[in-house]
Amino acid sequence: MIHDVIVVGAGFAGLSAALALRDDGLDVLVLEARGRVGGRVETQANSLGERYDSGGQFLCEDMPHVMALAKHHGKTLVTTPIDGSFTLQPEMSEEDSRALWDANVAIRDRMNSIDPADPAVGDLSVWDWLQQQPDDADAKSAFCSTIEGLWCQPIDAVPVWYLIDNDRRITNEVSELQYFLAETMHALAEDLAADLGDRIRLSVPVREVRHDGSGVTLMTAEGLLQARRLVIAAPPVVANRIVFSPALPAKLARALNAWRSGTVIKMRLRYTRAFWRDQGRNGMVLWRDIHGLFVCDTSRDDAHPALVVFIGGPSALRLRALGDAALRAEILTRIAAALGPQILEPLDVAMRDWIDDPWSGGGYSDIVADFSAHDAEALLRAGTAPIHFASSELSPSFPGYVEGAIVSGRAAAAAILETFERPVGRDPLA
Numbered sequence: 001m002i003h004d005v006i007v008v009g010a011g012f013a014g015l016s017a018a019l020a021l022r023d024d025g026l027d028v029l030v031l032e033a034r035g036r037v038g039g040r041v042e043t044q045a046n047s048l049g050e051r052y053d054s055g056g057q058f059l060c061e062d063m064p065h066v067m068a069l070a071k072h073h074g075k076t077l078v079t080t081p082i083d084g085s086f087t088l089q090p091e092m093s094e095e096d097s098r099a100l101w102d103a104n105v106a107i108r109d110r111m112n113s114i115d116p117a118d119p120a121v122g123d124l125s126v127w128d129w130l131q132q133q134p135d136d137a138d139a140k141s142a143f144c145s146t147i148e149g150l151w152c153q154p155i156d157a158v159p160v161w162y163l164i165d166n167d168r169r170i171t172n173e174v175s176e177l178q179y180f181l182a183e184t185m186h187a188l189a190e191d192l193a194a195d196l197g198d199r200i201r202l203s204v205p206v207r208e209v210r211h212d213g214s215g216v217t218l219m220t221a222e223g224l225l226q227a228r229r230l231v232i233a234a235p236p237v238v239a240n241r242i243v244f245s246p247a248l249p250a251k252l253a254r255a256l257n258a259w260r261s262g263t264v265i266k267m268r269l270r271y272t273r274a275f276w277r278d279q280g281r282n283g284m285v286l287w288r289d290i291h292g293l294f295v296c297d298t299s300r301d302d303a304h305p306a307l308v309v310f311i312g313g314p315s316a317l318r319l320r321a322l323g324d325a326a327l328r329a330e331i332l333t334r335i336a337a338a339l340g341p342q343i344l345e346p347l348d349v350a351m352r353d354w355i356d357d358p359w360s361g362g363g364y365s366d367i368v369a370d371f372s373a374h375d376a377e378a379l380l381r382a383g384t385a386p387i388h389f390a391s392s393e394l395s396p397s398f399p400g401y402v403e404g405a406i407v408s409g410r411a412a413a414a415a416i417l418e419t420f421e422r423p424v425g426r427d428p429l430a
Contacts (some may be wrong), residue, residue: 008206014039018197125430153313154220228420232387255379267350
């Protein structure tokens with residue numbers, strides 16, 4: 001059997017592409033290497049038997065596609081608790097904290113005012129550019145912590161032109177942490193998968209793609225699978241592990257090789273009550289002396305008090321090397337210094353290490369790490385017939401977020417539909 005389209009990857013990009021193609025009447029098959037759907041969105045169960053988002057979790061009202069899907073599938077929006085004061089570590093006065101945060105934002109705004117095509121920044125890392133700025137050491141350190149926490153990379157590995165271009169596409173005016181879903185974001189991915197029914201096959205990794213002008217043949221443990229078109233809906237680093245025969249065009253192969261996965265660990269701490277609120281704190285903590293460490297309150301309700309901890313970039317690698325017990329001890333000790341000694345007595349500590357994940361590469365997303373690869377995203381979006389690429393990293397809006405994955409998947413589907421020749425007499429609603 002020759003399918004119209006095979007989609008490799010059942011994250012939000014792959015699911016969105018497959019649904020759009022199916023809705024237009026095409027025969028679509030989705031192959032997922034994992035035993036579950038969702039990609040970098042997943043749930044795990046803690047020791048209390050509670051399921052929680054161990055991967056992608058947040059959304060906001062400025063992300064229209066994921067918001068619409070959540071509404072359509074009857075999901076419950078939970079507002080991330082923000083009432084109370086933000087905590088900066090090492091501790092500073094409220095006035096100094098506000099001034100430091102404003103200085104951090106000013107640096108980011110200054111960076112984003114630069115044209116990413118300006119030759120003056122063509123070979124600069126974010127670190128190189130930051131050293132040229134007039135800001136004081138504390139402001140630079142706060143900026144460094146923010147960037148390494150969000151992009152999960154050392155800032156000397158991130159091209160400043162890439163960060164500018166990427167950051168400009170993240171256009172929300174409200175916090176991206178505005179909401180999470182009571183039923184979990186992964187439950188939304190499962191809803192999308194349910195709409196595709198038996199068109200999804202789990203635990204079927206694709207190792208090799210043979211292609212020519214007439215279509216593709218995929219080498220899998222289930223044997224050979226054929227399609228007229230292929231969507232590789234996986235992060236670039238993972239897509240680059242697939243063997244293509246013949247080899248991809250040289251420019252496209254270089255574009256696929258230009259990426260590097262982020263390093264991030266996510267922890268969830270459950271307590272009997274949200275005691276940090278007794279001190280008028282909202283549970284949100286940012287550190288200046290350990291870059292990429294961030295905490296926020298993700299209590300679903302008063303009966304389920306919880307904090308989520310993100311450790312990104314070089315800090316994740318350093319702490320991981322200590323081993324799980326020492327990592328947990330250091331993180332709890334640091335949070336206790338910010339929010340009080342009760343932090344040291346959680347009901348449960350759950351941890352998800354995304355570093356070197358076999359089917360994601362890492363998290364939250366890949367970045368272009370080749371300073372000369374200015375056209376990497378454009379080349380991957382264009383693909384090479386009959387192969388198309390889709391991932392959150394390639395999205396024209398909200399790259400690195402679930403929203404971006406949905407946009408990218410639908411864009412890949414639209415590109416296929418523009419060129420697909422349906423058999424004469426075919427019922428598009430069949």
